[in-house]
C-alpha cells in the first residue's frame with residue numbers, strides 16, 4: 001500500500017485537499033500510522049487561541065494539524081512533483097523506494 005511509504009523527514013507535496021492548489025511542500029515531522037495521518041511542516045497550519053497560563057502569555061499559537069496520508073505524496077527530485085512510489089529490491093537485498101514515473105531511486 002502506497003500510504004505506508006511515507007516516513008519521517010520525507011519531503012512531500014500536498015496532492016489533495018484545500019492546500020493542493022498551491023502544491024504546498026514540506027518535511028514530514030511525524031507519521032501516525034494507526035490513523036494514516038502525518039504532520040507536515042508548514043502544511044495544514046491551524047491557529048489556536050491559547051489562554052494565558054503560568055507557562056505562556058497566551059495568544060494565538062500556530063500549529064500544524066495532521067493531514068491524511070492519501071492527501072500527500074513523496075516528492076521525486078527528478079520529476080519535481082509528488083509522485084507514486086514503488087519498492088525496488090537492490091542486488092544486496094536492500095529495499096529502496098523508487099519513483100513510479102521515472103524510476104529514480106528516492107532513498108539514497
Ligand SMILES: [Zn+2]
Pocket residue numbers: 076077078079080083099100101102103104
Ligand atoms: Zn520521478
